[in-house]
Amino acid sequence: MTRGPIPRKTVYRLSLYYRVLQRLRGNQIDTVSSASLAKVSGVKPTQLRKDLAYLGHFGTRGLGYSVEALCTKLVEVMGTASLQPVILVGVGQLGSALLGYDGFAREGFEIVGAFDMDHSRRRMGKIKVKTMPMEALPGFVKDNKIKIAILTVPGHVAQEVANSLVESGIQAILNFAPAVLQVPENAVVNSVNLAAELENLSYFIR
């Protein structure tokens, strides 16, 4: 059996499986085969089994996987068990958009604070998240033990802001700025570049 660090791509798929499993659990289904779980997840059955094998021996041969047991294990491994508090930095167009988005909360991530340099952006109408000045960030991160930040600042200041985030104790950054961030070993960055995604698509249409 293959133990050791789970590959990044596998981790992505694990959260995918988890989402599907939750639906199954809601429907009182308590056993699922790799074939059917793979189908709704959009992957090959063998790949699913390989992925799940990273978690240990969870399947029953001739039967399938216990939905309940798998869910429990996935929560444990993925660390979603505890509601992760998150901060958002950069309350511009996209930033305030994401503040209003409830999809994060549905998956167990609560945006507990928002920060922006620009004073005029701090009072957001109906948004219940407090928008604070940047100077308050380090203290807030330390006091609330925040580990994850969503970065929605303009590209030309992204690196600079990322540096201060890491310095303040942030360990993971979900970056929406169109910039390549350099961070030390002890921090992780996932970048989402919306315009690049569209550009990519436009290449594949003839």
Next chain:
Amino acid sequence: MTRGPIPRKTVYRLSLYYRVLQRLRGNQIDTVSSASLAKVSGVKPTQLRKDLAYLGHFGTRGLGYSVEALCTKLVEVMGTASLQPVILVGVGQLGSALLGYDGFAREGFEIVGAFDMDHSRRRMGKIKVKTMPMEALPGFVKDNKIKIAILTVPGHVAQEVANSLVESGIQAILNFAPAVLQVPENAVVNSVNLAAELENLSYFIR
């Protein structure tokens, strides 16, 4: 030289290089080496050269690449030369957020129409994009020859909506719904799952 279809990952990086090159061009820099361009793009020089080699022989040995020539070629290959019209389907939290986001326009993609089933969502305050009922979609797509759609509907209707999009003539979908979309060969899907990105990060922080 390696010709033939450019790998998906390479295409992603090409748009990245393009963005960097535009900055350089703005600064009147007309020649750049693979080493320096790679550094600011966050990739290895060899990889950059391999990527650019897909475009043909563009570098001058001992000197580097012509910023101008590369930009021109990239625009040609990536198909960003012509402003691509895009529609957005699903004007909920995230959807209306993206309508207000100006990052797409900056990269040459204009959201020319928005669609939603729910009547109450159709009048968006300051947004200048018309929000139309779903029934108007097929006609709109055909009349305006739209090829790309941004999908921001709830997960449980995503597949259904995607089907009708493809049927209407949409060739590429940027999917934000937490669902795995099945589309025919003649269509492409890029999925962005914001919650999954956070989940992924939370795994990598100890």
Next chain:
DNA sequence: CTGTGTGAAGGCTTTCACAGCC
């Protein structure tokens, strides 16, 4: 006989090493 677990094979990307051109 059904369906998992897994070593081995295959395919795709990245990196290396160096030949070739300015």
Next chain:
DNA sequence: GGCTGTGAAAGCCTTCACACAG
């Protein structure tokens, strides 16, 4: 000498084939 272009090597991920458990 500097820097690109590229075959070969390495690494990573996916798929196959099949042993094995229930």
